[in-house]
Amino acid sequence: MKNEVLRYVAFSADPAGGNPAGVVLDASGLDEAAMARIAADLGYSETAFVFPGQEAGPAQEAEAGEGACFEVRYFSPLIEVPFCGHATIATAVAHAQRHGAGELTFRTKAGEIRVSTEIGPDAAVMATLVSVAPRSEPVPPDVTAELLDALRWSADDLDPALPVRAAYAGAWHPVIAAADRARLARLDYDGPALSALMARHGWTTVNLVWRESPSVFHSRNPFPPGGVVEDPATGAAAAALGGYLRTEGLVDAPTKLTVYQGYDMGRPSTIRVRVPEGAATGIEVGGTGVAI
Template sequence: MELLRYVAFSTDPSGGNPAGVVLDATGVDEPTMAATAAEVGFSETAFVVPRDDGSLDIRYFSPLTEVPFCGHATIATAVAYAERHGVGELRLRTKAGTVSVSTGTAPDGAVVATLVSVEPRTAPIAAPDLAGLLTALRWPAADLDPALPPRAAFAGAWHPVIAAATRDRLSDLDYDMPALAALMSRNDWATVDLVWRESPTVFHARNPFPPGGVVEDPATGAAAAALGGYLRELRLVALPTHLTVYQGYDMGRPSTITVGIPAQRSGGVAVTGTAVPL
């Protein structure tokens, strides 16, 4: 089993979100995948099994658990695959559903990958869960942006979207990890998508990931896709549009995620980024 290490959503290995990538995990059992991901220690490691029809089965493991879908590991996998086999179209079979990915070459020679998520959707957050979430984050309700209401959002995995009213509020992250982990486990939330809206199409994000044993994710493609679906469903953005999500800056691993929301109010949300080997 050849294990590759890539950084996604950055052209600099010191930025972005590291991911493990196994391009051929044929015959590797689940306990081995889980143990490998724990040993690697990145927020996710992707394991790919090629199928006879040309599609790829893919599974994602954090150090503590398996997740149904991971955006940054998908981008890393697509770039690694393109570097071995050439750019083109991929069809990934995830536990959340089929995700299409296209790769191409930028003018500077870097490989750029774009995934299209499964159908996004949102759901209300129950009042006790929202209260518990804010308590665990140590965020007063008065510090939230009333224009972006709290909501659970899905584009392959569930993420509560919690919008801060100021950049300072977003910068001040000091949460109760055991309490937040327990709440997220009960609700099947992958990460918490904490955002601040700088402009109609520019967001800054932070993503605690305690269920996976990760204090904070430097770049979360699945949450960025869910954010795009949330904004579309709640009619909080003009369509079609592209968003820029800056993440990881507060933890010294700057990342840039581009989110494409189509004109129609159904179908997947596109997430674009680069990746480079470590």
């Protein structure tokens, strides 16, 4: 149905868990003001808008070896973002439930995102995206100090084995690693200061992480520029984390990671990450999704 607004959670099979997202599978005719208004009314961290009129033709699909190709745009309650992982997973799950599982390509402002879906024996839908080429860069010491101050963290709160970096896999996220789980559990940041700093540097969320083991991470993601205190599951940040770990030589690729997020806010989410070899190779991020 044209302009129908669906509600899904991503990275959980339980509607009470995961990260809620709005999904509009046919956004034909909607302009930016309308999309922004729908996203604000929903209040979810992101809503994805799909434009079926931008599908690839049969020749292009056959050449690419993939299924349909759509333009997709993502809006938070306050801003448009170039790419959103959890809304991509939610959109792919919604599409699979209506049109069958398979391969899709989403044309986003960050680039082309390949997505695959499969339906399990229990009818649960699993979706996996492949990010654009990731990269990371150092955060200058003065900016790191300003960031820690806005988070109300100190240098002693950091894990020295995981250096502060700005990481990208479709959107930028500074990666800040906590020395212990207790530090990650305490989230009490200066909203206006953090929002202004993030806007100045083009950061979408701040990826606060704690490394439980070489392959298991716990994460929290403040998102004040989007009008959201905290994101329950951030697929874009998980992809950026995978790229960061590979770039910094902190994992041996190929490898698989699990990221747990949302537990401190009562919306448990599980994000599966696969880090392949190759510095410019996209990071795979997968999880289940379900209608609310």
